[in-house]
Amino acid sequence: QQPVQSPQAVILREGEDAVINCSSSKALYSVHWYRQKHGEAPVFLMILLKGGEQKGHDKISASFNEKKQQSSLYLTASQLSYSGTYFCGTEILDQGGKLIFGQGTELSVKP
Amino acid sequence: DTEVTQTPKHLVMGMTNKKSLKCEQHMGHRAMYWYKQKAKKPPELMFVYSYEKLSINESVPSRFSPECPNSSLLNLHLHALQPEDSALYLCASSRRSADGNTIYFGEGSWLTVV
Numbered sequence: 001q002q003p004v005q006s007p008q009a010v011i012l013r014e015g016e017d018a019v020i021n022c023s024s025s026k027a028l029y030s031v032h033w034y035r036q037k038h039g040e041a042p043v044f045l046m047i048l049l050k051g052g053e054q055k056g057h058d059k060i061s062a063s064f065n066e067k068k069q070q071s072s073l074y075l076t077a078s079q080l081s082y083s084g085t086y087f088c089g090t091e092i093l094d095q096g097g098k099l100i101f102g103q104g105t106e107l108s109v110k111p
Numbered sequence: 112d113t114e115v116t117q118t119p120k121h122l123v124m125g126m127t128n129k130k131s132l133k134c135e136q137h138m139g140h141r142a143m144y145w146y147k148q149k150a151k152k153p154p155e156l157m158f159v160y161s162y163e164k165l166s167i168n169e170s171v172p173s174r175f176s177p178e179c180p181n182s183s184l185l186n187l188h189l190h191a192l193q194p195e196d197s198a199l200y201l202c203a204s205s206r207r208s209a210d211g212n213t214i215y216f217g218e219g220s221w222l223t224v225v
Binding site for chain 1 (some may be wrong): 142144151152153154155156159161166167201205207210211212213214215216217218219
C-alpha cells in the first residue's frame with residue numbers, strides 16, 4: 001500500500017518553515033525520507049524505526065507517531081538548497097526490504 | 112563511502128535492441144534493488160535481491176531481466192522494450208542494521224526507447 005503524502009506542493013520564502021506529512025493505513029516497520037532534485041537521484045535524509053521517535057540534523061528533522069502510522073518531516077528556516085521533491089518511503093514488517101514511496105511533495109524555496 | 116555506481120548514465124535503444132544496465136557497490140551491502148521512475152512520479156520498485164537471490168519481483172514484464180552475478184554487482188537486461196519503458200532506472204543497495212535498512216541510490220540510468 002502506497003503511503004499518502006501531503007501537501008503535494010509547497011512554496012516558501014527563504015527562512016520560512018514547512019511540514020510534510022506521510023501516513024499509512026497499516027502500522028509500519030520504518031519510514032524513510034528522501035529529497036530528490038530535478039535530474040538527480042533521491043538522497044537519503046533519515047530513517048525512523050521507533051514509535052514516538054524524533055530525530056534530525058541541522059534544520060531538518062522528522063517524527064514518527066506512537067502508532068507508527070504517521071511521520072512528519074520538519075524543515076525550519078528553509079534555505080534555497082532545500083528545494084526539491086521530498087519522498088517518504090515506508091516499509092512493512094515481513095515484506096523483505098520492500099520500500100514503497102509516497103507520491104512526493106514538491107518544495108520550492110524562493111529568495 | 113555510500114556510493115552506488117550505475118552505467119551507462121544515458122542509453123537510447125530501439126525496440127528490437129538488447130542492452131544492459133549495470134550497477135556496482137562496494138559497501139558490503141547484501142540487498143540490491145532496481146527501481147523505475149517516470150517524470151514527476153515516485154520511484155517504483157521492480158526487483159529486490161537479497162544475498163544474491165531474487166526475493167521480490169513486482170510483476171515486472173519479462174522484457175526486463177535482472178541478474179545478480181555477485182554481491183557487488185546487479186544487472187538489468189533489456190530486450191524488446193516499448194517506448195513507455197523510457198524512464199530513469201535507479202539501482203540501490205542496503206544493509207539492515209539496528210539503525211534500520213538504509214537504502215542508498217545510485218545516480219540512475221536514463222533510458223529512452225525509440
